[in-house]
Amino acid sequence: MRRRQESRTEDDAVPDDGAPSPRLLQDAAATFGMLAATTRLHIVWLLARAEQDVTALAEATGSNVAAVSQHLAKLKLAGLVSSRREGRRQVYVVDDPHVVAIVRQMLDHHAELAEEPFPVIGRPAKTA
Numbered sequence: 001m002r003r004r005q006e007s008r009t010e011d012d013a014v015p016d017d018g019a020p021s022p023r024l025l026q027d028a029a030a031t032f033g034m035l036a037a038t039t040r041l042h043i044v045w046l047l048a049r050a051e052q053d054v055t056a057l058a059e060a061t062g063s064n065v066a067a068v069s070q071h072l073a074k075l076k077l078a079g080l081v082s083s084r085r086e087g088r089r090q091v092y093v094v095d096d097p098h099v100v101a102i103v104r105q106m107l108d109h110h111a112e113l114a115e116e117p118f119p120v121i122g123r124p125a126k127t128a
Contacts, residue, residue, distance in 0.1 A: 034078045035103070039063055040071045045107065047081055048100040051093035 020028075035041050042061050046052060052060070058068040072092055075081040080099050083092045094100060 031078065031080070031102075034075060034080055035106075037071070039067070040075060041103065043068065043071055044075065044080060044094055044099065044103050047092055047094040048103055051091050053086075053089045053091050057092070 035044060039061055043057055046057060046060055054065055054068050054072060057063075057072070058065045061068060063071075072081060072083075076083060076092075080096070081092050081094050083090050085091075094103075
């Protein structure tokens with residue numbers, strides 16, 4: 001999860017042997033935990049491609065607006081998505097390139113295992 005620089009402690013430092021600190025491992029595991037829910041992973045993937053509001057995300061994921069709102073609140077609290085007000089709508093986006101890269105690499109990996117291509121993040125899906 002995102003953490004401000006001033007909150008870093010000696011526990012966050014990488015030891016001389018290059019192994020990550022327990023705190024760093026815990027933070028990384030928490031981020032993966034946030035992405036462990038299928039709907040949240042789908043939301044992050046959609047938002048990495050284009051900013052959207054909760055209604056569009058609910059439609060795209062096949063979930064209801066209340067459920068998507070709860071997922072977005074958790075993702076926002078974890079620092080994985082951000083939002084801005086656009087008139088009466090709240091628009092969400094994933095603007096952290098690290099998050100985009102993690103999601104893309106994980107989906108690339110599993111698509112290769114399943115030999116199933118998926119649309120590339122950052123480019124709209126091709127329509128027939």
